[in-house]
Every structure is written in structure tokens, then in C-alpha cells.
Amino acid sequence: MEILSLSIDDKTLEKLNETQRLLKFKSRSKFLRTAIMNIMKDYNEINSVSGNIECVFVVNYKENEKNHVSDLIHKYKDIIKTEVHHHSYGSGVDILILSSDADNIRKMFSSLRTNKCIYSVSYSLLGKE
Numbered sequence: 001m002e003i004l005s006l007s008i009d010d011k012t013l014e015k016l017n018e019t020q021r022l023l024k025f026k027s028r029s030k031f032l033r034t035a036i037m038n039i040m041k042d043y044n045e046i047n048s049v050s051g052n053i054e055c056v057f058v059v060n061y062k063e064n065e066k067n068h069v070s071d072l073i074h075k076y077k078d079i080i081k082t083e084v085h086h087h088s089y090g091s092g093v094d095i096l097i098l099s100s101d102a103d104n105i106r107k108m109f110s111s112l113r114t115n116k117c118i119y120s121v122s123y124s125l126l127g128k129e
Contacts, residue, residue, distance in 0.1 A: 006032075016028065016031070019031070042122075042123070045125070046102075046105065046106055046109055046123065046125075047106065049102045049105075049125065050102050051101070051102060052099070052100065052101055052102070053099075053100070053101075053102050053105060053125060053126075053127070054081075054097070054098065054099045054125075054126040054127050055097075055098050055105060055123050055124060055125045055126055056095065056096065056097050056098070056123060056124045056126060057094075057095070057096040057098060057108070057109070057112065057121060057122070057123050058093065058094075058095055058096075058120075058121070058122045058123070059073070059093065059094040059095075059096065059112055059118060059120075059121050060091055060092070060093050060118070060119045060120045060121075061091065061092050061093075061094075061115075061117050061118045061119055062090070062091065062092070062117050062119070063087050063090050063091055063092045064090075065092075065117035066087070066092050068117050069092065069094070069115070069117055069118060072111060072112065072115060073094060073096070073112075075111075076098075076104070076107075076108045076111075078100075079098050079099060079100035079104050079105070079108065080096050080097070080098055081097045081098065081099050082095075082096070082097040083095070083096050083097075091119070097126075109121065109123065
């Protein structure tokens with residue numbers, strides 16, 4: 001097994017250790033391997049579809065970055081069929097129902113997933129044409 005080195009700030013390390021403990025992972029390595037596998041599973045699943053699809057994105061972000069996130073989301077307004085916003089406790093959540101070609105959905109997913117203002121993006125595929 002290959003050994004990787006990881007730099008992480010103290011606050012994130014505290015959260016990582018707490019989450020590892022709560023989820024009862026025996027080691028940080030196992031916890032991080034599982035997290036990495038879940039991210040790869042997300043990308044593999046969304047990369048395997050083709051044609052026109054419908055899906056739901058749930059986007060969680062820093063509330064004080066809502067304008068930046070909103071600008072990013074609205075770049076994809078032509079594929080958004082329904083959008084719900086909610087703000088609470090310093091976070092914002094957008095629920096987006098999308099319908100488009102799989103390539104457009106992937107581009108949006110990648111843009112959201114790599115944005116520094118966004119905590120998390122999850123999705124569910126609803127169906128395909």
C-alpha cells in the first residue's frame with residue numbers, strides 16, 4: 001500500500017478526528033480512504049451517464065458567500081428547472097432540480113464541487129431520456 005502525506009490545518013484536523021470517532025473508524029487512514037472512495041464513486045457515477053438526464057443537486061455553502069455562489073449557480077440557469085434557497089446558522093443550502101445533457105450536468109457538478117465557498121455538493125440521478 002502506498003503512503004501519502006497530507007497537510008491539514010488544526011481546526012480541520014480536530015473536525016476530522018471528531019468525525020472519525022463519531023463514525024467509529026479505527027484509524028484516520030481508513031476514514032480518509034473511505035472518504036476518497038466516496039468522492040470517486042460520485043464522479044464515476046455521474047461520468048457514466050449519457051444523453052439527457054434529470055437530477056437533483058443539494059449545495060451547502062458559507063452564507064456570507066451567497067452572492068458568489070449564486071453567481072456561479074446562475075451561469076447554469078438554462079438547465080435549472082427548480083431552485084429552492086434556505087439560509088440558517090451561517091450556512092446556505094440550495095436545492096436544484098436540473099434537466100439537461102449529461103455533459104452540462106457534469107460541468108456544473110465539477111464547478112460546484114471545486115469551489116472554495118461551497119462546503120458540499122451531493123446529487124441524486126432521477127432519470128434519463
